[in-house]
Amino acid sequence: xxxxxxxxxxxxxxxxxxxxxxxxxxxxxxxxxxxxxxxxxxxxxxxxxxxxxxxxxxxxxxxxxxxxxxxxxxxxxxxxxxxxxxxxxxxxxxxxxxxxxxxxxxxxxxxxxxxxxxxxxxxxxxxxxxxxxxxxxxxxxxxxxxxxxxxxxxxxxxxxxxxxxxxxxxxxxxxxxxxxxxxxxxxxxxxxxxxxxxxxxxxxxxxxxxxxxxxxxxxxxxxxxxxxxxxxxxxxxxxxxxxxxxxxxxxxxxxxxxxxxxxxxxxxxxxxxxxxxxxxxxxxxxxxxxxxxxxxxxxxxxxxxxxxxxxxxxxxxxxxxxxxxxxxxxxxxxxxxxxxxxxxxxxxxxxxxxxxxxxxxxxxxxxxxxxxxxxxxxxxxxxxxxxxxxxxxxxxxxxxxxxxxxxxxxxxxxxxxxxxxxxxxxxxxxxxxxxxxxxxxxxxxxxxxxxxxx
Amino acid sequence: xxxxxxxxxxxxxxxxxxxxxxxxxxxxxxxxxxxxxxxxxxxxxxxxxxxxxxxxxxxxxxxxxxxxxxxxxxxxxxxxxxxxxxxxxxxxxxxxxxxxxxxxxxxxxxxxxxxxxxxxxxxxxxxxxxxxxxxxxxxxxxxxxxxxxxxxxxxxxxxxxxxxxxxxxxxxxxxxxxxxxxxxxxxxxxxxxxxx
Numbered sequence: 001x002x003x004x005x006x007x008x009x010x011x012x013x014x015x016x017x018x019x020x021x022x023x024x025x026x027x028x029x030x031x032x033x034x035x036x037x038x039x040x041x042x043x044x045x046x047x048x049x050x051x052x053x054x055x056x057x058x059x060x061x062x063x064x065x066x067x068x069x070x071x072x073x074x075x076x077x078x079x080x081x082x083x084x085x086x087x088x089x090x091x092x093x094x095x096x097x098x099x100x101x102x103x104x105x106x107x108x109x110x111x112x113x114x115x116x117x118x119x120x121x122x123x124x125x126x127x128x129x130x131x132x133x134x135x136x137x138x139x140x141x142x143x144x145x146x147x148x149x150x151x152x153x154x155x156x157x158x159x160x161x162x163x164x165x166x167x168x169x170x171x172x173x174x175x176x177x178x179x180x181x182x183x184x185x186x187x188x189x190x191x192x193x194x195x196x197x198x199x200x201x202x203x204x205x206x207x208x209x210x211x212x213x214x215x216x217x218x219x220x221x222x223x224x225x226x227x228x229x230x231x232x233x234x235x236x237x238x239x240x241x242x243x244x245x246x247x248x249x250x251x252x253x254x255x256x257x258x259x260x261x262x263x264x265x266x267x268x269x270x271x272x273x274x275x276x277x278x279x280x281x282x283x284x285x286x287x288x289x290x291x292x293x294x295x296x297x298x299x300x301x302x303x304x305x306x307x308x309x310x311x312x313x314x315x316x317x318x319x320x321x322x323x324x325x326x327x328x329x330x331x332x333x334x335x336x337x338x339x340x341x342x343x344x345x346x347x348x349x350x351x352x353x354x355x356x357x358x359x360x361x362x363x364x365x366x367x368x369x370x371x372x373x374x375x376x377x378x379x380x381x382x383x384x385x386x387x388x389x390x391x392x393x394x395x396x397x398x399x400x401x402x403x404x405x406x407x408x409x410x411x412x413x414x415x416x417x418x419x420x421x422x423x424x425x426x427x428x429x430x431x432x433x434x435x436x437x438x439x440x441x442x443x444x445x446x447x448x449x450x451x452x453x454x
Numbered sequence: 455x456x457x458x459x460x461x462x463x464x465x466x467x468x469x470x471x472x473x474x475x476x477x478x479x480x481x482x483x484x485x486x487x488x489x490x491x492x493x494x495x496x497x498x499x500x501x502x503x504x505x506x507x508x509x510x511x512x513x514x515x516x517x518x519x520x521x522x523x524x525x526x527x528x529x530x531x532x533x534x535x536x537x538x539x540x541x542x543x544x545x546x547x548x549x550x551x552x553x554x555x556x557x558x559x560x561x562x563x564x565x566x567x568x569x570x571x572x573x574x575x576x577x578x579x580x581x582x583x584x585x586x587x588x589x590x591x592x593x594x595x596x597x598x599x600x601x602x603x604x605x606x607x608x609x610x611x612x613x614x615x616x617x618x619x620x621x622x623x624x625x626x627x628x629x630x631x632x633x634x635x636x637x638x639x640x641x642x643x644x645x646x647x648x649x650x
Binding site for chain 1: 489501505517
């Protein structure tokens with residue numbers, strides 16, 4: 001339809017004319033189709049356009065379809081064969097990196113990894129080395145997760161097939177799905193994919209948030225697989241005794257442990273089980289969860305929340321304020337690491353539209369505030385190394401986003417608050433710190449903002 | 455295709471490694487996805503390969519699928535990307551052989567005549583049918599890539615234009631205008647066949 005033709009149409013015809021081809025191919029919802037049809041039935045010109053479109057699009061559909069049905073049975077049979085092969089390949093043990101001790105595999109995930117959800121940046125710092133940088137499979141550069149050792153300056157990605165050895169204590173792993181992991185020192189990992197992990201040696205703990213199912217970890221001493229259900233906190237310990245044994249301990253949720261032989265055993269919160277090459281004992285034992293998980297500190301991290309807010313893009317010359325808030329959501333007093341002090345890290349992840357991988361930038365505060373539960377705020381100094389929060393209180397870090405978000409267009413912002421090596425990170429004794437992530441918010445930066453308002 | 459809630463449940467089961475759920479989802483989509491893939495490359499074997507790869511990728515991605523879009527959208531997004539790669543492959547191969555990209559299945563124009571022609575039809579009718587088919591494919595190939603993709607997705611059973619917009623990551627209005635422009639161009643090129 002030319003501009004001239006469009007100008008000659010009545011408003012009612014002009015409004016529905018572009019919908020007619022979609023009506024002709026059945027691409028409208030029932031309500032939309034009924035509305036357009038009412039007009040078409042009562043308008044001779046639009047009815048003719050509809051008939052023309054229907055005729056030609058039906059011809060196109062018929063004549064461009066395959067004359068012979070695809071052989072879906074053959075496709076499905078081949079699919080099953082490939083799924084079986086690729087599944088086995090996913091769980092192929094990683095090569096031992098050093099000859100010491102027994103090798104523990106915490107491996108991986110059932111299921112499969114997801115090209116679709118992969119993509120964050122992993123923080124890999126000086127405490128982590130990559131003895132065997134493995135070639136990336138399929139040419140894919142999508143990271144599986146982030147790693148963040150203490151003192152790491154920037155997030156760095158880990159890719160499918162990578163091996164890492166944590167020399168420092170408290171290495172933090174974050175997956176795009178929200179799943180998190182912690183490593184004790186000397187733990188060695190093989191990243192199978194976004195849903196699967198092998199720990200060659202050492203101890204690794206995982207938090208699987210609600211809504212994420214099927215995360216699996218395998219211990220190589222026992223060749224056992226621990227598969228979590230949604231909302232689980234568990235660890236695999238590579239301190240197996242003679243004969244090759246691993247331990248699985250569960251702080252929250254349910255984990256199914258399956259040995260190389262024998263049936264899977266359900267391990268509930270507060271329970272643990274030894275796993276050997278001979279399988280899993282039928283009855284898990286009660287464990288001291290606090291003692292087992294104190295190094296992880298994931299329970300105390302739940303006492304505080306991290307949120308981020310940003311206003312609309314402002315007029316030229318005005319500030320564009322964003323606020324990161326760390327709030328005590330518990331009913332007891334907690335102590336958090338101070339803003340921009342050694343061991344605390346505030347970063348903003350910026351994702352371009354349609355991308356699942358963001359880039360990170362450190363947040364420099366413009367104003368620091370402490371806000372009472374009732375809403376009154378008072379400025380605080382940056383020099384504090386620890387800050388005490390009463391129930392409902394929060395610390396706020398205000399930034400000018402103009403200096404942070406430099407690209408135009410629609411983007412998503414996620415704030416990250418990370419604390420490492422703080423002796424009293426959240427009111428509970430904590431050796432390893434924690435990392436929190438805010439909700440994602442969408443922003444829009446105009447292409448040529450300085451021209452706005454002129 | 456199934457009800458949205460059923461498909462989400464199937465995806466959860468697939469994420470846990472449930473092969474029955476996978477097979478069920480495959481059977482619900484194989485025809486629609488297969489036809490779409492064929493219409494993008496006009497090559498039965500290549501379409502079958504892409505269909506296989508689409509569902510293999512879905513199986514791999516299932517544990518990380520967060521349910522932010524409909525399952526149908528997710529599947530067709532994978533298929534669309536594979537279809538674009540397949541088209542490039544077809545173009546390259548047929549450029550080497552000197553055939554047109556829209557030539558019949560497996561590049562052998564007319565080779566499927568005996569499969570499609572009614573046994574009661576004479577050779578003249580069969581040839582006429584093949585010519586019509588070639589005209590339609592040539593008309594589609596003459597469309598800009600972005601319009602052709604909208605047409606092929608919009609003609610897929612069960613997909614609404616809103617889903618097409620989501621699959622292509624485009625505003626709904628853009629999908630409508632591309633579809634309208636494509637339909638207009640196709641009508642001009644093929645009107646005589648329709649009237650016949």
